Amino acid sequence: MSVVEIKDVGKTFEGGTTALEGIELAIGEREFVSLIGPSGCGKSTLLRIVGDLIRPTAGTVRVNGKPAPQARADRDYGIVFQDAVLYDWRTVARNISLPLELARWNRRRRTGRVQEMLRLVELGGFESHYPWQLSGGMQQRVSIARALSFDPALLLMDEPFGALDEMTRERMNLELLRIWEASGSTIVFVTHSIAEAVFLSTRVVVMSPRPGRISDVIEIDLQQPRTAATREEPRFFELVTRVREALHLGSDLDRKLAAPAAEAQP
Protein backbone atom coordinates (compact mmCIF):
# COMPACT_ATOMS: atom_id res chain seq x y z
CA MET A 1 0.00 0.00 0.00
CA SER A 2 1.21 3.51 -0.77
CA VAL A 3 1.88 5.85 2.10
CA VAL A 4 1.06 8.81 -0.13
CA GLU A 5 -1.20 8.63 -3.16
CA ILE A 6 -1.61 11.82 -5.17
CA LYS A 7 -4.17 11.63 -7.98
CA ASP A 8 -4.55 14.37 -10.61
CA VAL A 9 -4.01 17.10 -8.01
CA GLY A 10 -4.25 20.75 -9.04
CA LYS A 11 -4.17 23.97 -7.06
CA THR A 12 -5.27 27.38 -8.23
CA PHE A 13 -4.94 30.11 -5.61
CA GLU A 14 -7.61 32.74 -5.11
CA GLY A 15 -5.57 35.35 -7.00
CA GLY A 16 -5.72 33.08 -10.06
CA THR A 17 -2.18 31.64 -9.82
CA THR A 18 -2.20 28.02 -10.92
CA ALA A 19 0.51 26.58 -8.71
CA LEU A 20 -0.02 22.92 -9.57
CA GLU A 21 -1.67 20.97 -12.37
CA GLY A 22 -2.21 17.26 -12.96
CA ILE A 23 0.11 15.94 -10.27
CA GLU A 24 0.25 12.13 -10.13
CA LEU A 25 2.54 10.46 -7.61
CA ALA A 26 2.50 7.39 -5.40
CA ILE A 27 5.03 7.02 -2.61
CA GLY A 28 5.62 3.61 -1.05
CA GLU A 29 6.53 2.62 2.47
CA ARG A 30 10.10 3.49 3.59
CA GLU A 31 10.77 5.51 0.45
CA PHE A 32 12.79 8.72 0.56
CA VAL A 33 11.41 10.97 -2.16
CA SER A 34 12.87 14.39 -2.96
CA LEU A 35 10.97 17.11 -4.80
CA ILE A 36 13.27 19.38 -6.77
CA GLY A 37 12.54 22.22 -9.18
CA PRO A 38 13.02 25.93 -9.79
CA SER A 39 11.71 28.43 -7.27
CA GLY A 40 7.95 28.91 -7.49
CA CYS A 41 7.21 25.58 -9.19
CA GLY A 42 4.90 24.51 -6.35
CA LYS A 43 7.04 22.19 -4.21
CA SER A 44 5.95 23.74 -0.92
CA THR A 45 2.38 23.91 -2.14
CA LEU A 46 2.41 20.19 -2.97
CA LEU A 47 3.91 19.34 0.42
CA ARG A 48 1.31 21.43 2.20
CA ILE A 49 -1.48 19.77 0.27
CA VAL A 50 -0.19 16.33 1.31
CA GLY A 51 -0.18 17.59 4.92
CA ASP A 52 -3.71 19.03 4.55
CA LEU A 53 -2.44 22.48 5.54
CA ILE A 54 -4.14 23.72 2.35
CA ARG A 55 -6.79 22.02 0.19
CA PRO A 56 -6.24 21.16 -3.49
CA THR A 57 -8.67 22.66 -5.99
CA ALA A 58 -8.62 19.46 -8.04
CA GLY A 59 -7.86 15.79 -7.47
CA THR A 60 -7.41 13.75 -4.32
CA VAL A 61 -4.65 12.98 -1.84
CA ARG A 62 -4.62 9.89 0.34
CA VAL A 63 -2.17 9.31 3.18
CA ASN A 64 -1.97 5.83 4.69
CA GLY A 65 -5.03 4.98 2.63
CA LYS A 66 -7.09 7.77 4.22
CA PRO A 67 -8.15 11.16 2.84
CA ALA A 68 -5.53 13.80 3.81
CA PRO A 69 -7.75 15.61 6.39
CA GLN A 70 -8.39 12.31 8.18
CA ALA A 71 -4.66 11.51 8.16
CA ARG A 72 -3.92 14.91 9.69
CA ALA A 73 -6.53 14.37 12.39
CA ASP A 74 -4.90 10.98 13.12
CA ARG A 75 -1.45 12.63 13.32
CA ASP A 76 -0.07 10.41 10.58
CA TYR A 77 2.73 12.77 9.58
CA GLY A 78 5.33 15.08 11.10
CA ILE A 79 6.46 18.25 9.37
CA VAL A 80 9.76 20.16 9.35
CA PHE A 81 10.08 23.62 7.80
CA GLN A 82 13.10 25.55 6.55
CA ASP A 83 13.18 27.45 9.84
CA ALA A 84 13.10 25.26 12.91
CA VAL A 85 9.90 27.03 14.14
CA LEU A 86 10.59 26.18 17.77
CA TYR A 87 8.61 27.78 20.55
CA ASP A 88 10.97 30.23 22.29
CA TRP A 89 9.30 29.93 25.69
CA ARG A 90 9.69 26.16 25.80
CA THR A 91 12.89 24.28 26.55
CA VAL A 92 14.26 21.79 24.05
CA ALA A 93 12.60 18.93 25.94
CA ARG A 94 9.25 20.70 26.14
CA ASN A 95 9.41 21.59 22.44
CA ILE A 96 9.89 17.95 21.56
CA SER A 97 7.09 16.88 23.87
CA LEU A 98 4.52 19.40 22.57
CA PRO A 99 2.93 17.02 20.04
CA LEU A 100 2.87 14.34 22.75
CA GLU A 101 1.04 16.67 25.13
CA LEU A 102 -1.50 17.38 22.42
CA ALA A 103 -1.90 13.64 21.86
CA ARG A 104 -2.57 13.29 25.61
CA TRP A 105 0.39 11.09 26.44
CA ASN A 106 1.02 10.89 30.18
CA ARG A 107 4.09 12.51 31.70
CA ARG A 108 6.08 9.28 32.19
CA ARG A 109 5.66 8.22 28.60
CA ARG A 110 6.50 11.72 27.40
CA THR A 111 9.73 11.97 29.38
CA GLY A 112 10.83 8.56 28.16
CA ARG A 113 10.16 9.42 24.54
CA VAL A 114 11.84 12.82 24.76
CA GLN A 115 15.02 11.17 26.08
CA GLU A 116 14.87 8.66 23.24
CA MET A 117 14.47 11.45 20.68
CA LEU A 118 17.32 13.49 22.16
CA ARG A 119 19.57 10.45 21.77
CA LEU A 120 18.36 9.94 18.20
CA VAL A 121 19.33 13.49 17.16
CA GLU A 122 22.42 13.45 19.41
CA LEU A 123 21.38 16.33 21.63
CA GLY A 124 21.63 14.57 24.99
CA GLY A 125 22.34 17.08 27.77
CA PHE A 126 20.60 19.96 26.02
CA GLU A 127 17.05 19.17 27.15
CA SER A 128 16.76 22.16 29.49
CA HIS A 129 18.26 24.66 27.04
CA TYR A 130 16.08 27.20 25.32
CA PRO A 131 16.04 27.33 21.49
CA TRP A 132 17.93 30.63 21.35
CA GLN A 133 20.83 28.99 23.16
CA LEU A 134 21.36 26.53 20.28
CA SER A 135 23.04 26.86 16.89
CA GLY A 136 20.92 26.75 13.74
CA GLY A 137 21.84 23.14 13.02
CA MET A 138 20.99 22.07 16.57
CA GLN A 139 17.65 23.89 16.38
CA GLN A 140 16.84 22.05 13.18
CA ARG A 141 17.66 18.73 14.87
CA VAL A 142 15.25 19.61 17.68
CA SER A 143 12.63 20.32 15.06
CA ILE A 144 13.29 16.91 13.45
CA ALA A 145 13.10 15.22 16.86
CA ARG A 146 9.78 16.93 17.49
CA ALA A 147 8.38 15.83 14.13
CA LEU A 148 9.42 12.22 14.81
CA SER A 149 8.46 12.15 18.50
CA PHE A 150 5.00 10.69 17.99
CA ASP A 151 6.32 8.12 15.53
CA PRO A 152 4.48 9.29 12.40
CA ALA A 153 4.53 7.04 9.36
CA LEU A 154 5.36 9.99 7.14
CA LEU A 155 7.84 12.85 7.52
CA LEU A 156 7.32 15.96 5.36
CA MET A 157 10.37 18.24 5.10
CA ASP A 158 10.43 21.59 3.29
CA GLU A 159 14.04 22.63 2.65
CA PRO A 160 15.00 21.73 6.21
CA PHE A 161 18.71 22.38 5.65
CA GLY A 162 18.38 25.34 3.29
CA ALA A 163 19.67 27.84 5.85
CA LEU A 164 22.74 25.81 6.87
CA ASP A 165 26.29 26.05 5.59
CA GLU A 166 27.60 23.32 3.26
CA MET A 167 29.60 21.48 5.98
CA THR A 168 26.76 21.36 8.49
CA ARG A 169 24.40 20.44 5.73
CA GLU A 170 26.42 17.39 4.69
CA ARG A 171 26.64 16.24 8.29
CA MET A 172 22.89 16.76 8.75
CA ASN A 173 22.29 14.73 5.56
CA LEU A 174 24.12 11.78 7.06
CA GLU A 175 22.24 12.17 10.33
CA LEU A 176 18.93 12.32 8.53
CA LEU A 177 19.71 9.08 6.70
CA ARG A 178 20.63 7.44 9.99
CA ILE A 179 17.36 8.69 11.55
CA TRP A 180 15.42 7.52 8.50
CA GLU A 181 16.89 4.04 8.86
CA ALA A 182 16.34 3.93 12.62
CA SER A 183 12.78 5.26 12.58
CA GLY A 184 11.51 3.35 9.57
CA SER A 185 9.47 6.30 8.33
CA THR A 186 8.73 7.47 4.81
CA ILE A 187 10.17 10.88 3.90
CA VAL A 188 9.08 13.50 1.38
CA PHE A 189 11.85 16.06 1.14
CA VAL A 190 11.90 19.40 -0.71
CA THR A 191 15.28 20.77 -1.74
CA HIS A 192 17.01 23.11 -4.18
CA SER A 193 20.24 21.17 -4.11
CA ILE A 194 20.68 18.52 -6.80
CA ALA A 195 23.53 16.82 -4.91
CA GLU A 196 21.48 16.69 -1.72
CA ALA A 197 18.49 15.20 -3.54
CA VAL A 198 20.60 12.50 -5.20
CA PHE A 199 22.55 11.68 -2.06
CA LEU A 200 19.49 11.25 0.17
CA SER A 201 16.76 9.86 -2.02
CA THR A 202 15.49 6.62 -3.32
CA ARG A 203 13.62 8.64 -5.97
CA VAL A 204 13.95 12.24 -7.17
CA VAL A 205 10.83 13.96 -8.51
CA VAL A 206 11.71 16.80 -10.89
CA MET A 207 9.14 19.56 -11.23
CA SER A 208 8.74 22.35 -13.79
CA PRO A 209 7.03 25.69 -13.29
CA ARG A 210 4.00 27.59 -14.63
CA PRO A 211 1.96 25.61 -13.96
CA GLY A 212 3.77 23.29 -11.56
CA ARG A 213 3.98 19.79 -12.99
CA ILE A 214 6.07 16.70 -12.52
CA SER A 215 8.42 16.63 -15.51
CA ASP A 216 10.52 13.60 -14.58
CA VAL A 217 10.96 10.94 -11.90
CA ILE A 218 14.46 9.51 -11.49
CA GLU A 219 15.24 6.31 -9.56
CA ILE A 220 18.37 6.68 -7.44
CA ASP A 221 19.95 3.24 -7.42
CA LEU A 222 22.96 4.12 -5.23
CA GLN A 223 23.81 1.47 -2.68
CA GLN A 224 22.31 1.69 0.82
CA PRO A 225 23.37 2.68 3.41
CA ARG A 226 24.91 5.81 1.95
CA THR A 227 28.13 7.14 3.44
CA ALA A 228 30.40 10.12 2.91
CA ALA A 229 32.12 7.99 0.23
CA THR A 230 28.88 7.78 -1.76
CA ARG A 231 29.43 11.36 -2.90
CA GLU A 232 32.61 10.28 -4.68
CA GLU A 233 31.19 7.33 -6.63
CA PRO A 234 31.00 7.69 -10.45
CA ARG A 235 27.35 6.59 -10.31
CA PHE A 236 26.61 9.51 -7.96
CA PHE A 237 27.97 11.97 -10.56
CA GLU A 238 26.04 10.27 -13.35
CA LEU A 239 22.81 10.65 -11.40
CA VAL A 240 23.57 14.29 -10.51
CA THR A 241 24.06 15.00 -14.21
CA ARG A 242 20.86 13.14 -15.02
CA VAL A 243 18.83 15.24 -12.56
CA ARG A 244 20.48 18.45 -13.75
CA GLU A 245 19.52 17.69 -17.37
CA ALA A 246 15.97 16.86 -16.34
CA LEU A 247 15.75 20.19 -14.49
CA HIS A 248 16.99 22.15 -17.50
CA LEU A 249 14.61 20.36 -19.85
CA GLY A 250 11.73 21.30 -17.58
CA SER A 251 12.57 24.96 -17.27
CA ASP A 252 10.90 27.57 -19.48
CA LEU A 253 14.03 29.45 -20.29
CA ASP A 254 15.85 26.39 -21.57
CA ARG A 255 12.82 25.39 -23.61
CA LYS A 256 12.85 28.80 -25.29
CA LEU A 257 16.61 28.70 -25.86
CA ALA A 258 16.33 25.23 -27.34
CA ALA A 259 13.34 26.02 -29.57
CA PRO A 260 15.06 27.87 -32.49
CA ALA A 261 17.60 25.10 -32.84
CA ALA A 262 14.82 22.54 -32.99
CA GLU A 263 12.98 24.52 -35.67
CA ALA A 264 16.13 24.83 -37.76
CA GLN A 265 16.20 21.06 -38.21
CA PRO A 266 14.37 19.69 -41.22
Added chain:
Amino acid sequence: MTTAPVAVQPIPRGTLAGRVGRRALDWVPALVVLVLVFLIWQESIAVFHIKKFLAPQPTAIASTFWTNRHELISAGWFTFQEALGGFAIGCGLALVVALVLARWRGVGRALMPYMIAANAIPIIAFAPIMNAWFDPFSKGSKMAIAAVLCFFPVLVNTLRGLTSVRPQSIELMRSYAAGELETFRRVRIPTALPFIFTSLKIATVLAMIGAIVGEYFGGAFTALGVLIDSRSTTFQFKEAWAGIGVACAYGIAFYLALALLERLTLRGVPSTDD
Protein backbone atom coordinates in the same frame (compact mmCIF):
# COMPACT_ATOMS: atom_id res chain seq x y z
CA MET B 1 27.64 5.64 10.68
CA THR B 2 28.11 8.18 13.42
CA THR B 3 29.14 11.78 13.29
CA ALA B 4 31.27 13.60 15.82
CA PRO B 5 29.25 15.18 18.61
CA VAL B 6 28.97 18.93 18.27
CA ALA B 7 31.43 20.86 20.41
CA VAL B 8 28.93 23.24 21.95
CA GLN B 9 28.93 23.57 25.70
CA PRO B 10 25.88 24.48 27.75
CA ILE B 11 25.85 28.21 28.34
CA PRO B 12 27.23 29.14 31.79
CA ARG B 13 24.41 30.79 33.68
CA GLY B 14 26.31 32.43 36.57
CA THR B 15 25.40 32.28 40.21
CA LEU B 16 22.32 34.01 41.57
CA ALA B 17 24.40 36.24 43.83
CA GLY B 18 26.59 37.24 40.89
CA ARG B 19 23.56 38.21 38.84
CA VAL B 20 22.02 40.21 41.69
CA GLY B 21 25.36 41.98 42.18
CA ARG B 22 25.54 42.91 38.50
CA ARG B 23 21.93 44.15 38.65
CA ALA B 24 22.74 46.35 41.65
CA LEU B 25 25.72 47.82 39.77
CA ASP B 26 23.40 48.69 36.87
CA TRP B 27 21.50 51.00 39.21
CA VAL B 28 24.51 53.05 40.28
CA PRO B 29 24.38 55.67 37.47
CA ALA B 30 20.66 56.27 38.05
CA LEU B 31 21.23 56.73 41.79
CA VAL B 32 24.07 59.19 41.17
CA VAL B 33 21.74 61.26 38.95
CA LEU B 34 19.03 61.21 41.64
CA VAL B 35 21.41 62.40 44.35
CA LEU B 36 22.77 65.13 42.06
CA VAL B 37 19.28 66.39 41.19
CA PHE B 38 18.33 66.59 44.87
CA LEU B 39 21.58 68.39 45.72
CA ILE B 40 21.14 70.96 42.95
CA TRP B 41 17.48 71.43 43.89
CA GLN B 42 18.33 71.89 47.57
CA GLU B 43 21.19 74.32 46.93
CA SER B 44 19.67 76.39 44.13
CA ILE B 45 16.67 77.29 46.30
CA ALA B 46 19.03 78.71 48.89
CA VAL B 47 21.36 80.36 46.34
CA PHE B 48 18.69 81.95 44.09
CA HIS B 49 16.35 82.89 46.98
CA ILE B 50 13.38 81.07 45.45
CA LYS B 51 10.31 81.49 47.63
CA LYS B 52 10.33 78.44 49.85
CA PHE B 53 6.59 77.88 49.83
CA LEU B 54 6.58 77.59 46.00
CA ALA B 55 9.41 75.10 45.73
CA PRO B 56 10.29 73.67 49.12
CA GLN B 57 13.70 72.13 49.66
CA PRO B 58 13.84 68.30 49.50
CA THR B 59 14.93 68.17 53.15
CA ALA B 60 11.90 70.28 54.17
CA ILE B 61 9.58 67.98 52.18
CA ALA B 62 11.18 64.95 53.80
CA SER B 63 10.67 66.29 57.30
CA THR B 64 7.06 67.25 56.48
CA PHE B 65 6.53 63.73 55.21
CA TRP B 66 7.97 62.32 58.41
CA THR B 67 5.68 64.32 60.71
CA ASN B 68 2.60 63.48 58.56
CA ARG B 69 3.68 59.98 57.61
CA HIS B 70 0.68 58.12 59.08
CA GLU B 71 -1.87 60.32 57.38
CA LEU B 72 0.03 60.36 54.05
CA ILE B 73 0.71 56.64 53.89
CA SER B 74 -2.87 55.70 54.75
CA ALA B 75 -4.22 58.24 52.23
CA GLY B 76 -1.86 56.74 49.65
CA TRP B 77 -3.07 53.25 50.54
CA PHE B 78 -6.68 54.36 50.05
CA THR B 79 -5.88 55.75 46.60
CA PHE B 80 -3.74 52.75 45.74
CA GLN B 81 -6.69 50.46 46.46
CA GLU B 82 -8.77 52.47 44.00
CA ALA B 83 -6.01 52.25 41.41
CA LEU B 84 -5.58 48.52 41.98
CA GLY B 85 -9.32 47.90 41.65
CA GLY B 86 -9.50 49.94 38.47
CA PHE B 87 -6.38 48.21 37.13
CA ALA B 88 -7.90 44.77 37.75
CA ILE B 89 -11.23 45.66 36.14
CA GLY B 90 -9.77 47.55 33.18
CA CYS B 91 -6.99 45.06 32.39
CA GLY B 92 -9.23 42.05 33.01
CA LEU B 93 -11.86 43.34 30.60
CA ALA B 94 -9.20 44.29 28.05
CA LEU B 95 -7.69 40.78 28.13
CA VAL B 96 -11.09 39.12 27.67
CA VAL B 97 -12.09 41.48 24.85
CA ALA B 98 -8.69 40.96 23.16
CA LEU B 99 -9.18 37.19 23.24
CA VAL B 100 -12.64 37.53 21.72
CA LEU B 101 -11.40 39.92 19.03
CA ALA B 102 -8.43 37.68 18.17
CA ARG B 103 -10.73 34.67 17.83
CA TRP B 104 -13.49 36.41 15.85
CA ARG B 105 -11.80 38.97 13.64
CA GLY B 106 -15.15 40.16 12.24
CA VAL B 107 -16.23 41.37 15.68
CA GLY B 108 -12.97 43.31 15.89
CA ARG B 109 -13.55 45.05 12.58
CA ALA B 110 -17.03 46.05 13.76
CA LEU B 111 -15.98 47.30 17.20
CA MET B 112 -12.51 48.76 16.71
CA PRO B 113 -13.54 52.22 15.40
CA TYR B 114 -15.72 52.78 18.47
CA MET B 115 -13.04 51.68 20.85
CA ILE B 116 -10.54 54.04 19.24
CA ALA B 117 -13.11 56.85 19.52
CA ALA B 118 -13.74 55.99 23.19
CA ASN B 119 -10.01 56.09 23.83
CA ALA B 120 -9.89 59.63 22.45
CA ILE B 121 -12.20 60.98 25.19
CA PRO B 122 -10.02 63.14 27.45
CA ILE B 123 -9.91 61.75 30.96
CA ILE B 124 -10.40 65.26 32.42
CA ALA B 125 -13.84 65.32 30.79
CA PHE B 126 -14.55 61.79 31.78
CA ALA B 127 -13.67 62.03 35.48
CA PRO B 128 -16.54 64.33 36.56
CA ILE B 129 -19.01 62.15 34.63
CA MET B 130 -17.83 59.05 36.47
CA ASN B 131 -18.13 60.96 39.75
CA ALA B 132 -21.70 61.79 38.80
CA TRP B 133 -22.57 58.23 37.73
CA PHE B 134 -21.12 56.61 40.82
CA ASP B 135 -20.97 57.93 44.39
CA PRO B 136 -18.04 60.40 44.29
CA PHE B 137 -17.02 59.44 47.85
CA SER B 138 -16.89 55.74 47.05
CA LYS B 139 -13.88 53.96 45.68
CA GLY B 140 -16.03 52.73 42.77
CA SER B 141 -16.08 56.01 40.88
CA LYS B 142 -12.26 56.24 40.90
CA MET B 143 -11.95 52.59 39.94
CA ALA B 144 -14.14 53.30 36.92
CA ILE B 145 -11.84 56.11 35.81
CA ALA B 146 -8.69 54.04 36.36
CA ALA B 147 -10.28 51.11 34.53
CA VAL B 148 -11.11 53.24 31.50
CA LEU B 149 -7.53 54.53 31.36
CA CYS B 150 -6.07 51.02 31.60
CA PHE B 151 -8.40 49.37 29.12
CA PHE B 152 -7.21 50.59 25.75
CA PRO B 153 -3.42 50.15 25.91
CA VAL B 154 -3.84 46.64 27.30
CA LEU B 155 -6.41 45.76 24.65
CA VAL B 156 -4.30 47.00 21.74
CA ASN B 157 -1.08 45.39 22.92
CA THR B 158 -2.68 42.07 23.77
CA LEU B 159 -4.45 41.93 20.45
CA ARG B 160 -1.21 42.65 18.63
CA GLY B 161 0.53 39.94 20.65
CA LEU B 162 -2.17 37.37 19.97
CA THR B 163 -2.10 38.04 16.23
CA SER B 164 1.65 38.42 15.73
CA VAL B 165 2.24 34.66 15.73
CA ARG B 166 4.28 33.36 12.79
CA PRO B 167 1.96 31.57 10.34
CA GLN B 168 4.21 28.51 10.43
CA SER B 169 3.72 28.17 14.19
CA ILE B 170 0.00 27.95 13.54
CA GLU B 171 0.50 25.48 10.67
CA LEU B 172 2.58 23.34 12.97
CA MET B 173 -0.25 23.23 15.51
CA ARG B 174 -2.61 22.35 12.68
CA SER B 175 -0.34 19.48 11.70
CA TYR B 176 -0.67 18.15 15.27
CA ALA B 177 -4.46 18.26 14.85
CA ALA B 178 -4.64 20.85 17.64
CA GLY B 179 -7.95 22.70 18.01
CA GLU B 180 -8.50 26.43 18.23
CA LEU B 181 -8.48 26.38 22.03
CA GLU B 182 -5.21 24.45 22.21
CA THR B 183 -3.62 26.81 19.68
CA PHE B 184 -4.59 29.79 21.83
CA ARG B 185 -3.41 28.16 25.02
CA ARG B 186 -0.10 26.86 23.75
CA VAL B 187 0.95 29.31 21.03
CA ARG B 188 -1.02 32.54 20.83
CA ILE B 189 -1.12 33.38 24.52
CA PRO B 190 2.55 32.55 25.22
CA THR B 191 3.52 34.66 22.20
CA ALA B 192 1.38 37.52 23.50
CA LEU B 193 2.72 37.43 27.08
CA PRO B 194 5.65 39.84 26.57
CA PHE B 195 3.25 42.29 24.86
CA ILE B 196 0.73 41.87 27.67
CA PHE B 197 3.28 42.55 30.39
CA THR B 198 4.55 45.66 28.63
CA SER B 199 1.03 47.05 28.54
CA LEU B 200 0.28 46.00 32.14
CA LYS B 201 3.32 47.95 33.30
CA ILE B 202 2.04 51.02 31.45
CA ALA B 203 -1.38 50.42 32.99
CA THR B 204 -0.04 50.48 36.58
CA VAL B 205 1.05 54.09 36.11
CA LEU B 206 -2.17 54.99 34.27
CA ALA B 207 -4.28 53.50 37.07
CA MET B 208 -2.56 55.66 39.71
CA ILE B 209 -2.99 58.76 37.52
CA GLY B 210 -6.64 57.89 36.92
CA ALA B 211 -7.41 57.48 40.61
CA ILE B 212 -5.69 60.72 41.62
CA VAL B 213 -7.16 62.79 38.77
CA GLY B 214 -10.59 61.38 39.72
CA GLU B 215 -10.07 62.52 43.30
CA TYR B 216 -9.35 66.08 42.14
CA PHE B 217 -12.99 66.23 41.07
CA GLY B 218 -14.19 65.20 44.49
CA GLY B 219 -13.56 62.20 46.68
CA ALA B 220 -13.26 60.91 50.22
CA PHE B 221 -11.22 63.07 52.60
CA THR B 222 -9.00 60.09 53.27
CA ALA B 223 -7.83 60.01 49.63
CA LEU B 224 -4.40 61.16 48.50
CA GLY B 225 -5.61 63.18 45.50
CA VAL B 226 -8.02 65.11 47.69
CA LEU B 227 -5.24 65.73 50.19
CA ILE B 228 -2.79 67.04 47.54
CA ASP B 229 -5.53 69.22 46.04
CA SER B 230 -6.65 70.75 49.34
CA ARG B 231 -3.08 71.41 50.55
CA SER B 232 -2.02 73.16 47.36
CA THR B 233 -5.13 75.39 47.28
CA THR B 234 -4.31 76.46 50.85
CA PHE B 235 -0.64 77.14 49.96
CA GLN B 236 0.65 74.24 52.07
CA PHE B 237 3.08 73.29 49.35
CA LYS B 238 5.37 71.23 51.54
CA GLU B 239 2.44 68.98 52.39
CA ALA B 240 1.35 68.87 48.76
CA TRP B 241 4.85 67.89 47.62
CA ALA B 242 5.04 65.21 50.29
CA GLY B 243 1.72 63.86 48.98
CA ILE B 244 3.08 63.83 45.43
CA GLY B 245 6.12 61.95 46.69
CA VAL B 246 3.89 59.32 48.30
CA ALA B 247 1.84 58.98 45.10
CA CYS B 248 5.08 58.41 43.16
CA ALA B 249 6.27 55.83 45.67
CA TYR B 250 3.03 53.83 45.38
CA GLY B 251 3.15 54.14 41.59
CA ILE B 252 6.75 52.93 41.44
CA ALA B 253 6.07 50.06 43.83
CA PHE B 254 3.09 48.99 41.69
CA TYR B 255 5.20 49.14 38.54
CA LEU B 256 8.05 47.18 40.10
CA ALA B 257 5.64 44.52 41.36
CA LEU B 258 4.47 43.97 37.78
CA ALA B 259 8.05 44.00 36.49
CA LEU B 260 8.92 41.29 39.03
CA LEU B 261 5.89 39.24 38.03
CA GLU B 262 7.00 39.59 34.41
CA ARG B 263 10.49 38.32 35.21
CA LEU B 264 9.12 35.32 37.06
CA THR B 265 6.62 34.49 34.33
CA LEU B 266 8.90 34.99 31.33
CA ARG B 267 11.97 33.32 32.81
CA GLY B 268 12.81 31.38 29.66
CA VAL B 269 12.29 34.17 27.16
CA PRO B 270 15.38 36.21 26.30
CA SER B 271 14.65 39.66 27.72
CA THR B 272 15.29 42.60 25.45
CA ASP B 273 15.73 45.18 28.16
CA ASP B 274 19.10 44.20 29.58
